[in-house]
Amino acid sequence: MKIVVLVKQVPDSGAERNLRAEDNTVDRASANNVINEMDEYAIEEALRLQEAHGGEVTVLTMGPQRATESIRKALSMGPDGAVHVVDDALSGTDALGTSKVLAKALERLNADVIICGAESTDARGQVLPHMLAERLGVAALTGARKLTVDGSQLTIERQTEEGYEVVTAATPAIVSVWDTINEPRYPSFKGIMAAKKKPVETLSIADLGVDAGEVGWAGAQTTVKEHTKRPPRSAGQKVTDSGEGGVALVDYLSSEKFV
């Protein structure tokens, strides 16, 4: 089984994140850049599939040069190799453009199963798996909290607000996962040492047959016009307890229809 995992480098969601004033893009230079958290679950799921069914796991990343750090980190968990699409012309690419580039790269990789996180912590669009499925003409099994494989049949439990849906598809397919699906492993020392020796193929958009005009700022179908910081929380309403505090709280809760 040939498995490809999509890995994105994002600014650490645990620290302060900013958009750049000049072009409304994510400020990566001042951020602590890490693997998108949900992608670690995707890597884990890919490795579990490999352990159960054999085959090989390849990491696919589109991102600037510094994304190699995240690729090495991903490889230290156990995948066999990686493909890094890196090109200056990709700066400013939107989700549609990203899906175009990744689809081209995926066509070369011939995966049976493509696994990715359900969303990235920076953009949080959740659109990429669907776009890729459309471009590649494969099934989209999105939002999985469980994945089982029986021959060429994939079955997921799709997590919903009320419960879950059982969705099946035949390979090749793309599966996006939530953090409920597994518990990602820690890199072992051997994994860390092996990561630097694993093959990482770098590809430009020319290698993929993508024209510079189709991606980057020029090719973007969407633009961020402006951004503002989330306003600080307002002070709220203080209740001073002089014996009637409990009553005041209940009055407030019932006025807001909470009770």
Place this chain on the structure above:
Amino acid sequence: MNFAETDEQKELRKAVKALAESYGRDYMRAEAKAGKHADALWREAGRLGFLGVNLPEEFGGGGAGIYELSLVLEELSAAGCPLLMMVVSPAICGTIIARYGTREQQEQWLPSIADGSKIMAFAITEPDAGSNSHQITTTGQADPEGGYILNGRKVFISGVDNADAIMVVGRTSSAEGYLRPALFIVPTDAPGLQWQPIEMELNATERQFMVFLDDVKLPADAIVGGEDANLAQLFAGLNPERIMVAALSIGIGRYALARATSYMKERTVWGTPIGAHQGLAHPLAAAAIEIELARLMMQKAAWLVDSGDDRAAGEAANMAKYAAAEASVKAVDQSVHSLGGNGLTVEYGLGSLINVARVSRIAPVSREMILNFVAQQTLGLPRSY
């Protein structure tokens, strides 16, 4: 000269930190309180190869050095999870067997020490030979039927109850009564071997024991390196021991400083966080400086061990142990003080570290014995004893 860690060392730090934080101080305290040994964390760290990073790859280790092993213990301790038996099993026993053991001993012990599936304790201290390892009386008498009959008594031996074997520092006595130093590997199920816990005022997942060896019959191949072994073997294990104790102390110091720092940013009196008050900020900053200085010395000592310079490493390892213990005691003390009454509550998890930090001032060699060593060996001052 280069103080930058490699990418692999940085990734190892991150991986150990993530693992340790998933357990945390509360887990360790609960384990200690229940008389348990933090086995789940030990086993997982072993499976990930963290406990055996220093041992040869050929025998299942990571093929790195004491630098990497001390980094692992520092990060575990900094997350509130000091695994004391790392000082003993992979660092002392693992190093000695890797360097001086017979091929059979290496094959028998190193893979399971490396993956944590077996633990080897280490017994040197005796009731009448504390810091003076030259006066050890535990003796293996040549057995007319072959092998040795070992007799002796040891005190303050860590983790015997959870160990598969003990490396016992003793001597052999030939039929003619000729004595020579030897390290015996004694399985913990050997007839004639007994132990009794020493009740300690310590919140730790390892207990301390008195160990009694009464006519313990051992095969001839129980001696590390065979019959021709000598005292150099013992010293090969003691530099890593001091470096690892330094790592544990530094980790605990970092843990305490982090708890105090986060408290001092949150806790507000008179309209400002207490961390803005120099009466609290400056002593904590000074403690942070001392921890970092001790850490540099530990790293230098580890680097010297890994480069094969045992003589230079001896001085550096002793200095690092001294500096780390002092810095750790001060960091914990100042951190507890920074939290006021909360510093001694169970909830904030610092009070139990006061005694833990002090252990490194006494063991494995006391502050005063290190000062003696530096006075005599480094400064060339006359001996007092």
